[in-house]
Amino acid sequence: MSDRNRQLNRAPWDLAEALRALPLQAPDHSAWPELAEKLSLESGVQDHESKRSARIRRFVVPAALAAALACVFLVAYHARDSRPPVAGAATATVSPLAASSSLNSAKVDNVHNAPSRAEQLAALQQRSQALESWLQETGSAAMPLQGQDLAAATEIENLIGLVDVELSAPRELPDANLWQRRVALLEDLSALRYSYQLAAGGRVTAASMTN
Amino acid sequence: MYTLALRLLGDGESARDVLHDAMLKVFQRIATFRGESPFWGWLRQIALNEALMRLRQHDRAESSGEIDAFVDDAPGPWAHADAGTLERALARLPALTRSVLWLYHVEGYSHPEIAGLVGKSVSFSKSQVARGTQRLREIIDPPSGTVSCLIATAN
Numbered sequence A: 001m002s003d004r005n006r007q008l009n010r011a012p013w014d015l016a017e018a019l020r021a022l023p024l025q026a027p028d029h030s031a032w033p034e035l036a037e038k039l040s041l042e043s044g045v046q047d048h049e050s051k052r053s054a055r056i057r058r059f060v061v062p063a064a065l066a067a068a069l070a071c072v073f074l075v076a077y078h079a080r081d082s083r084p085p086v087a088g089a090a091t092a093t094v095s096p097l098a099a100s101s102s103l104n105s106a107k108v109d110n111v112h113n114a115p116s117r118a119e120q121l122a123a124l125q126q127r128s129q130a131l132e133s134w135l136q137e138t139g140s141a142a143m144p145l146q147g148q149d150l151a152a153a154t155e156i157e158n159l160i161g162l163v164d165v166e167l168s169a170p171r172e173l174p175d176a177n178l179w180q181r182r183v184a185l186l187e188d189l190s191a192l193r194y195s196y197q198l199a200a201g202g203r204v205t206a207a208s209m210t211n
Numbered sequence B: 001m002y003t004l005a006l007r008l009l010g011d012g013e014s015a016r017d018v019l020h021d022a023m024l025k026v027f028q029r030i031a032t033f034r035g036e037s038p039f040w041g042w043l044r045q046i047a048l049n050e051a052l053m054r055l056r057q058h059d060r061a062e063s064s065g066e067i068d069a070f071v072d073d074a075p076g077p078w079a080h081a082d083a084g085t086l087e088r089a090l091a092r093l094p095a096l097t098r099s100v101l102w103l104y105h106v107e108g109y110s111h112p113e114i115a116g117l118v119g120k121s122v123s124f125s126k127s128q129v130a131r132g133t134q135r136l137r138e139i140i141d142p143p144s145g146t147v148s149c150l151i152a153t154a155n
Helices: A015-020 A032-082 A096-113 A117-141 A147-167 A176-199 B002-009 B012-032 B039-057 B083-091 B095-105 B111-118 B122-140 B149-154
Strands: none
Touching: A015 B083, A015 B095, A032 B012, A117 A176, A147 A176, A147 B012, A147 B039, B002 B012, B002 B039, B002 B095, B012 B039, B039 B095, B039 B111, B083 B095, B083 B122, B095 B111, B095 B122, B111 B122
């Protein structure tokens, strides 16, 4: 909506004004009853699933844990009885001190090598921009998506829209998680578009996919 | 949302389906909305995407030419036409042309944005606005010597 207010958009014949002045429309019968029915059906399915998962949590999981513990005990017991004594068995273990020091050094390395929050955010934004550019470049030249691919792409676009709405909210610091989510969704959309073009025999430049 | 879908698709039943599907998606995903920003923007975007998806599904049947970007600067007949006449004229435009016209003039999208939304080029969007405007002009106020279907129907 960038050039909404430009003179160019303000047609001299004022068609925009005439179109905007048209009255709002409403469906001849309410869409709510069907929607409510569909929603109640879905919530019924969800209730059934949640009851089922609750039952699983209450009975099946403890039973499975008990059985697994029993198995582990039996296997260990049999192994202990049948295992031949090995002279150098102790050499396979790592001394606690060595393990601890190696762990600490790894932690120190991670601290030194970990990118800062700002760097992470910049990288995510850059990746997001690259993916979006690629989608725009291929979008106009590529074959239009069809069927399930089109539905999936619309689904992803809706989710990206949701993330964009969240990102547009005023906040003190940019939310890296949201940017992460946006990049993930753009990657999904790119993968979908890329695989569709490949399947359709189209040519897609994969260079920016790997950026 | 219904008006937007109706203007894009030109069919009340399809617009109702769009409203239904969009609302269903909203209810399904409402938990992911954190309430830090305007909710209506997201809602409207979902409805627009649903309508555009249907439009793209039917797009193959329509012409997708990028020509005839003829611009007539003369004052339009819609200035003195009533809402009913303009609505009927709008309904007679091809769905894609009407959608581009609506997105540009009413929803306020730019040509590059519309091109991205409908999966066409920027010049396509421009030509559709010009073509749609010209066609509306002809339908509402037909050139002398021809009889408008609207007038003929009214008579």
